[in-house]
Amino acid sequence: MKPRSSRFALLGLLALRPMSGYEIRKTIERSISNFWNESFGQIYPTLADLVAEGLVREVPSKSRSRLFEPTEKGKKELERWLAEPIELSVSRNVFLLKLFLARFAGPEATRRHFDEFRAGHRERLREYAATRVWLKSALRSSAHLAYWLAALDYGVAESKALLEWAGTAERDLALTSTKNEGARRK
Amino acid sequence: MKPRSSRFALLGLLALRPMSGYEIRKTIERSISNFWNESFGQIYPTLADLVAEGLVREVPSKSRSRLFEPTEKGKKELERWLAEPIELSVSRNVFLLKLFLARFAGPEATRRHFDEFRAGHRERLREYAATRVWLKSALRSSAHLAYWLAALDYGVAESKALLEWAGTAERDLALTSTKNEGARRK
DNA sequence: GCCTGCATGTAAACGGTTACATGATTCG
DNA sequence: CGAATCATGTAACCGTTTACATGCAGGC
Numbered sequence: 382m383k384p385r386s387s388r389f390a391l392l393g394l395l396a397l398r399p400m401s402g403y404e405i406r407k408t409i410e411r412s413i414s415n416f417w418n419e420s421f422g423q424i425y426p427t428l429a430d431l432v433a434e435g436l437v438r439e440v441p442s443k444s445r446s447r448l449f450e451p452t453e454k455g456k457k458e459l460e461r462w463l464a465e466p467i468e469l470s471v472s473r474n475v476f477l478l479k480l481f482l483a484r485f486a487g488p489e490a491t492r493r494h495f496d497e498f499r500a501g502h503r504e505r506l507r508e509y510a511a512t513r514v515w516l517k518s519a520l521r522s523s524a525h526l527a528y529w530l531a532a533l534d535y536g537v538a539e540s541k542a543l544l545e546w547a548g549t550a551e552r553d554l555a556l557t558s559t560k561n562e563g564a565r566r567k
Numbered sequence: 568m569k570p571r572s573s574r575f576a577l578l579g580l581l582a583l584r585p586m587s588g589y590e591i592r593k594t595i596e597r598s599i600s601n602f603w604n605e606s607f608g609q610i611y612p613t614l615a616d617l618v619a620e621g622l623v624r625e626v627p628s629k630s631r632s633r634l635f636e637p638t639e640k641g642k643k644e645l646e647r648w649l650a651e652p653i654e655l656s657v658s659r660n661v662f663l664l665k666l667f668l669a670r671f672a673g674p675e676a677t678r679r680h681f682d683e684f685r686a687g688h689r690e691r692l693r694e695y696a697a698t699r700v701w702l703k704s705a706l707r708s709s710a711h712l713a714y715w716l717a718a719l720d721y722g723v724a725e726s727k728a729l730l731e732w733a734g735t736a737e738r739d740l741a742l743t744s745t746k747n748e749g750a751r752r753k
Numbered sequence: 754g755c756c757t758g759c760a761t762g763t764a765a766a767c768g769g770t771t772a773c774a775t776g777a778t779t780c781g
Numbered sequence: 782c783g784a785a786t787c788a789t790g791t792a793a794c795c796g797t798t799t800a801c802a803t804g805c806a807g808g809c
Contacts, residue, residue, distance in 0.1 A: 463672035472658035474602035486649035542728030
């Protein structure tokens with residue numbers, strides 16, 4: 382995640398079709414917000430940088446929005462970045478941190494975290510299902526479809542697995558807690 | 568992840584046993600580095616902050632390392648934080664971003680990403696298995712064991728699911744790419 | 754006329770990593 | 782003796798989020 386991937390995210394989105402900063406934000410929200418986000422405070426300055434570097438150019442627009450598209454150089458740069466190897470970075474997981482320290486909390490708190498965790502992932506699965514239907518009809522002939530479905534299924538696989546894990550994990554925890562009934566805290 | 572969780576991570580680790588900044592770093596590396604990391608540049612100033620707020624105090628030490636432990640107030644604060652609900656945040660996923668944009672890259676690049684992705688998760692599973700063995704013997708009587716194993720299993724479940732996903736996803740992609748043989752790019 | 758959504762941007766603050774500086778201790 | 786590791790800390794930088802400021806357009 383280190384090497385300024387925001388710029389490439391923007392570059393990639395503009396490669397789909399010319400867009401304004403505002404449209405980029407909306408598009409992200411509707412498509413990749415499950416694994417990627419950009420704020421306006423990031424988008425507009427980055428867009429200016431990309432233009433300054435000749436990776437993106439502004440195209441004339443009838444409306445008051447400023448449309449941008451990648452230049453040839455920009456497309457090359459995008460391809461280069463896409464081919465670059467990915468270091469799988471460790472993203473912080475507050476849920477796991479709290480589980481790791483759960484001995485210091487009451488069992489009620491942990492149970493609530495598990496409940497919310499499950500609810501969250503069930504909700505995500507519902508969203509994914511809706512997105513899947515929509516994608517298939519809206520992008521019937523798009524060359525991107527297969528990749529976008531694959532990305533969607535990543536989320537589905539993850540949430541399903543974590544839901545299952547949550548079930549067994551909580552049952553296991555209940556078992557050991559009844560065994561050492563009494564003493565809490567360290 | 569928003570509200571300064573670093574401080575609580577340190578507080579939680581110090582609740583396990585009094586530690587120096589250096590030891591905190593080492594402990595993180597050996598235990599929760601799969602889902603949490605702190606750098607020295609973060610640890611030492613945060614430790615100073617925690618002391619200034621009366622959540623942590625320094626305990627005398629024979630060696631040249633400065634040992635810290637949570638105060639009563641600190642323990643209370645930790646418990647309070649542990650009970651707080653968790654908003655499941657979206658962490659950026661470069662792999663998925665590249666998959667989403669894969670139409671702009673060559674199929675070789677995508678194949679390589681998948682290979683590395685699989686290799687990475689297989690490696691993780693190997694590490695998890697080793698950690699599991701070690702944990703069970705080293706913490707046989709610890710009240711933390713059950714939680715730590717649960718946290719470990721989270722990673723196992725995730726990696727297993729993603730390995731499976733990668734297999735089917737790549738196969739699906741291969742199918743559609745042979746169907747639309749010829750045209751690449753947009 | 755007013756509210757919502759469209760639209761662009763800036764400034765400040767934040768959380769975090771990296772690099773640097775320094776020196777003691779331990780072990781081969 | 783020299784290298785690795787222990788140990789503490791600071792400064793600079795980076796990417797990102799949040800809040801703020803501004804104003805137009807379209808529909809109720």
